[in-house]
Amino acid sequence: MGKVLLPFGTIWENPTGKRAVLSCCICACCILYLFYVVSATRSLVLTGAAWLTIFSFFACFSTILSLGVHSSPTDKYTYGFVRASVLTVFSTSVLAQLSAVLQLKEAFESLIASDHHHGLGHGVADGHAINHYFYSAAFVSSLSLFVAAYHVANQPFQYVLNAAQSNSLQEHATDISYFICQIFPGMSRFLLPRLNAMSLLALISSTCCVLTHWFMNDFEWFDSFTTLVLSGAVFSTMYPLTYYTGMILLQTTPTHVHAQIDRCLSEATTVDGVLELKNSHFWQLDFNTIAGTVDL
Structure with missing residues (x-):
């Protein structure tokens, strides 16, 4: 008899499973909205934000998969699917890094191209026409990342974020956090010992989207430049997660x-x-x- 990897009835009866399913639904709605925004604006930085929502969806899905694995029966002589959650986190972080590399390629091609206007869609070049797109996209991408980071407790991705080595962005953010906490000691509860990597990505993606809206009409290359910044942030953030889970899969x-x-x-x-x-x-x-x- 075959094993049932994902007993959805059991997952739905679990409060954590319900929150995970709800988180996936929220992230899926964010993905659909950002796909529409990208098709309307043709903005590279908004494309990067859309990739982040896809990453958030799979981060939430890893919780559902982990609950299904622990609920399914396993053979007493094998380990069954217990490594499935590790593989899910590894695949998700690799997907985010791959998307960052593709975005870097597109941004470099846009910077060296003779016509920089191709980054935005026709008919929406007016700042008033696309104002709500960039601000709403910044909110939606941040929402998906915050949902993936905090809506479900004790999820596999959260464990890896806490156990993996700090990335370069977190180290610089920690230095700033220590300075802020010296002025406002009460902030240490939220800023120390280090910021959550997904919260940091939400801050960076929102900042890139807002700055692009402010300066894209004055500087034609600004959309490509912020895409480079966002892609570099995503790659540096995901590398420690990929390394940590990869070493587990290599049986170390x-x-x-x-x-x-x-x-x-x-x-x-x-x-x-x-x-x-x-x-x-x-x-x-x-x-x-x-x-x-x-x-x-």
């Missing part, structure tokens, strides 16, 4: 547990009847489990 163990594993092996050799332990191999199975084999 975190460095901070090596000493604990060695201690356990040393204690095992003192058990009566155990002469020697050979060919030990341990690896991180998912975000919370470490598996291993050893010849006794």
Whole structure:
């Protein structure tokens, strides 16, 4: 008999599952709206914002997949689909990096092209006509990122954001946060020890969209320039997440547990009847489990 990977009835009965499904629906609506905005404006920076909403959707979907995996039965001799949530986070972060690379390519081509007006659609070049597009797109893209970051607690993506190494943007933001907290100590609850990477992306994407609306009529290249900034921010933010999940998929163990594993092996050799332990191999199975084999 085949296994059911996603028992939707069980997920819907779970309060976390309901919030995850609702988050996916919100992100899907954001995607549809931004697709319409991109088709109307032909703006590169809004295209980047649309990619961020797609990223947010799959970040929420990873929660549904994780709940389905833990609810489905597994064979006692195999690990089943327990690594599916890790693979989902890895694939989502790679998708975001790939979209950033494509946006970088489009932005460079736009900058070196002789005609920079191709970045905006015909008939909407007037600032009043597209005013609501850029401001609303900034709000919608930020909303999708905030929903993915905070609407569902204990989700796989949130775990990776907390466990992965800080990216360069977070390190610079932390320096600024320390300065702000010296003036307003109460802000340390929200700004320290480091800002959530998805919140930082929401701030950067909104800023790029608003600045593009302000300056695109005066500077024809500004849409391409802000696209470069946004793409660089997305790539630098996603790289630590890709690296962290990629090392799990490569069956490695975190460095901070090596000493604990060695201690356990040393204690095992003192058990009566155990002469020697050979060919030990341990690896991180998912975000919370470490598996291993050893010849006794």
